[in-house]
Amino acid sequence: MRRAFNPTRIAIYLLLILFAAVFLLPIYVMLISSLKTFAEVQDLSRMWSLPSTFNIENFRSAWFGIPEKGLRGLGPNLINSVFLTVPATLISSFMGSLNGYILSKWKFRGSDVIFPLMLFGMFIPYQSTLIPLTQTLSAVGLGGTLWGLIIVHVIYGLPITTLIFRNYYAEVPNDLVEAGSIDGAGLLGIYWRIMFPLSLPGFVVVVIWQFTNIWNEFLFAVTILQKPELQPITVALQNLSGSQIKEWNVVMAGALLSALPTLLIYVLLGRFFIRGLLAGSVKG
Amino acid sequence: MKHKRRERWLGFLILLPSIILLGLFVYGFIAWTGIVSLSKWDGVTPDYTFAGLSWYKGLFTAAGGISHRRFVIDLWNTFFFTIFFLLICVVIGLLLAILLDQKVKGEGIFRTIYLFPMSLSFVVTGVVWQWIFAPGIASRPRGLNALFTQIGLENLTWKWYTSTDSIGPFHVALIPVIIAAAWQLIGYTMAMYLAGLRGVPEELREAARVDGATEVQIYRHVVLPLLSPITLSALIVLGHISLKIFDLVYTMTGKGTGFVTDVPGIFMFETTFRGNHYAQGAAISMVMLFMVALVIVPYLRYSLKREVEL
Numbered sequence: 001m002r003r004a005f006n007p008t009r010i011a012i013y014l015l016l017i018l019f020a021a022v023f024l025l026p027i028y029v030m031l032i033s034s035l036k037t038f039a040e041v042q043d044l045s046r047m048w049s050l051p052s053t054f055n056i057e058n059f060r061s062a063w064f065g066i067p068e069k070g071l072r073g074l075g076p077n078l079i080n081s082v083f084l085t086v087p088a089t090l091i092s093s094f095m096g097s098l099n100g101y102i103l104s105k106w107k108f109r110g111s112d113v114i115f116p117l118m119l120f121g122m123f124i125p126y127q128s129t130l131i132p133l134t135q136t137l138s139a140v141g142l143g144g145t146l147w148g149l150i151i152v153h154v155i156y157g158l159p160i161t162t163l164i165f166r167n168y169y170a171e172v173p174n175d176l177v178e179a180g181s182i183d184g185a186g187l188l189g190i191y192w193r194i195m196f197p198l199s200l201p202g203f204v205v206v207v208i209w210q211f212t213n214i215w216n217e218f219l220f221a222v223t224i225l226q227k228p229e230l231q232p233i234t235v236a237l238q239n240l241s242g243s244q245i246k247e248w249n250v251v252m253a254g255a256l257l258s259a260l261p262t263l264l265i266y267v268l269l270g271r272f273f274i275r276g277l278l279a280g281s282v283k284g
Numbered sequence: 285m286k287h288k289r290r291e292r293w294l295g296f297l298i299l300l301p302s303i304i305l306l307g308l309f310v311y312g313f314i315a316w317t318g319i320v321s322l323s324k325w326d327g328v329t330p331d332y333t334f335a336g337l338s339w340y341k342g343l344f345t346a347a348g349g350i351s352h353r354r355f356v357i358d359l360w361n362t363f364f365f366t367i368f369f370l371l372i373c374v375v376i377g378l379l380l381a382i383l384l385d386q387k388v389k390g391e392g393i394f395r396t397i398y399l400f401p402m403s404l405s406f407v408v409t410g411v412v413w414q415w416i417f418a419p420g421i422a423s424r425p426r427g428l429n430a431l432f433t434q435i436g437l438e439n440l441t442w443k444w445y446t447s448t449d450s451i452g453p454f455h456v457a458l459i460p461v462i463i464a465a466a467w468q469l470i471g472y473t474m475a476m477y478l479a480g481l482r483g484v485p486e487e488l489r490e491a492a493r494v495d496g497a498t499e500v501q502i503y504r505h506v507v508l509p510l511l512s513p514i515t516l517s518a519l520i521v522l523g524h525i526s527l528k529i530f531d532l533v534y535t536m537t538g539k540g541t542g543f544v545t546d547v548p549g550i551f552m553f554e555t556t557f558r559g560n561h562y563a564q565g566a567a568i569s570m571v572m573l574f575m576v577a578l579v580i581v582p583y584l585r586y587s588l589k590r591e592v593e594l
Contacts, residue, residue, distance in 0.1 A: 012383050012386055012388060013388065015379075015383055016380075016383055016384070016388065019376075019398065020394055020397045020398070023398055023400075023401065023467065025416070026401075026409075026412040026413065026416060026467070029412060030412055033415070044420060044426050045430065045434070047426065047430050047431070048431050048434070095301075098299075099298075099299055099302050102296075102298055106291065106292055108292050108295060108296050111299075114299070114303060115588075116584050116585075116588050117306075118306050119584060120310065120580065120581070120584065121306050121309075123576060123580040123584075124310060124314070124573060124576060124577075125528035125549070125569060125576055126528075127528065127530075127552045127565075127568070127569035127572055127573075128313070128317050128572065128573040129309060129313035129314065129317065130317075130556070130565075130569070131316070131317055131320055131556065131565065131566055131569075132312070132313040132316035132317060133309070136313075152309075155305045155306065155309045156309065158306060159306070181288075186291055186294075187294050187295055188294070215405070216404070216405030216406070216407070217405075218405065218406065218407050218530075218531040218534075218535075219530055219531060219549075219553075222553075223553070234405050234407045237408070237411060238411075238534075241410075241411045241414070242535075248415060251411060252411075252412070252415070255412060258408060259403075259404050262403045262404065262405075263400065263403055263404065265403070266399075267400070270396055270399070273399075273403065274399070274475055277475055
């Protein structure tokens with residue numbers, strides 16, 4: 001029982017709680033501001049106080065907008081983000097899985113050179129591709145379209161998805177592949193019957209990682225999509241917060257709405273999220 | 285394994301689309317951007333007339349006038365942003381990991397709290413911290429200034445990211461931006477260090493304890509040296525993020541008065557897609573690429589070589 005009174009342990013808990021409070025501070029501010037009326041959010045002396053009313057009107061305004069004040073709603077942009085993120089995530093994950101399988105189990109001459117060259121693509125500042133990118137997308141008729149942005153996310157997602165799957169499949173014993181090929185299964189048969197079923201946890205990690213990254217991405221989206229009605233939520237939120245009429249309560253409600261999908265995934269599936277995080281540092 | 289030869293070709297064919305796409309979208313586009321940076325393209329219509337290194341000269345020498353002054357400020361800002369951001373992430377991330385490694389109750393809850401900002405977008409982070417650090421005016425303080433005023437700490441109020449003060453080439457307006465970025469990414473270093481700490485064999489610590497080492501000594505002389513590869517990985521990953529940072533600063537403060545919070549990413553975006561100075565934007569992005577490559581290429585070589593040796 002002496003442990004409970006150990007001053008070192010008390011200090012440890014105090015520090016942990018202090019840091020937790022600092023980390024949660026922005027969420028607190030977002031929540032209380034998003035529940036306040038415009039009059040109350042304007043009262044700066046009450047900025048840190050709890051809302052006097054429980055007002056969910058702001059979430060309605062964030063979704064549908066306030067036409068008479070010229071405020072666009074974020075609802076359509078949230079739906080754009082879904083239509084952007086889901087296909088881009090699924091396609092890049094599936095291609096990454098095939099790539100990782102080949103690069104770990106069917107190495108060919110030169111594959112050890114190709115792999116790091118592919119990986120480099122996930123570290124580059126995308127600014128150094130933006131000008132050719134917009135030119136190329138316009139040239140093939142995909143400029144300013146959601147499909148163009150989906151393709152961009154698939155391609156630039158390939159390095160990280162390939163990396164995570166390659167490291168994942170490297171852990172699968174080669175004996176399983178050998179056994180498959182003795183049974184007469186070819187490269188694709190081994191993938192479908194042995195590797196793919198084995199890699200479902202790997203898929204969860206990669207899908208969560210890609211979903212989070214693509215949902216949160218801003219630079220490609222703001223460069224490629226000019227039309228407000230086509231933009232994903234990150235760009236729309238940035239526009240909303242940058243507009244002249246600053247309805248902070250509505251902006252905060254909008255920020256919460258846009259953060260909700262990835263936040264929910266993180267809280268529910270945090271274990272897999274962390275694995276994706278650690279895998280991103282090349283060695284995994 | 286005779287029929288394996290055909291299968292290997294099939295493997296190559298499956299990989300081929302990715303190789304072609306990345307070859308074009310990464311290496312082809314970088315080369316293309318390089319060509320644009322050497323051209324006269326300075327308007328809506330492309331103009332690939334060769335202009336030599338004139339755009340680079342404009343950025344790096346006084347001949348560039350305002351562009352040069354802005355770019356120099358950007359490089360200093362990137363330098364200080366990177367240094368302080370890395371320092372905070374490593375020190376606090378390590379501290380939190382060590383604290384969590386003390387068999388504390390509710391470890392999972394604390395870990396979840398420290399790591400959740402990683403799941404948010406830089407845009408959300410920028411919007412919230414912009415509101416928290418918004419200074420207001422002396423008679424109507426906002427954000428943290430309002431809080432400080434209420435609890436009688438008026439001395440702590442200042443202009444945050446709107447300040448144009450500087451200490452040498454360091455613009456103090458960067459401090460709030462660095463705090464916001466660290467808030468978002470401390471969880472990353474914490475998770476890396478925690479995974480590393482869990483990988484340190486208990487026998488090692490036990491052996492040191494038998495030799496009479498205190499817990500602090502065990503950390504200093506046994507555990508921390510084992511974590512240095514993790515520090516390297518964390519520095520590289522966070523370092524390349526900070527060298528190309530854009531979304532967070534663009535949302536939170538923009539370039540700032542007198543470029544106090546400007547970074548190359550913002551300069552590139554604005555001059556290219558808002559000002560149609562394509563060649564100049566291309567030159568800035570090539571400099572950014574060079575800085576990132578300086579960090580990433582040796583790291584990729586190092587970590588892949590180590591993997592082959594294992």
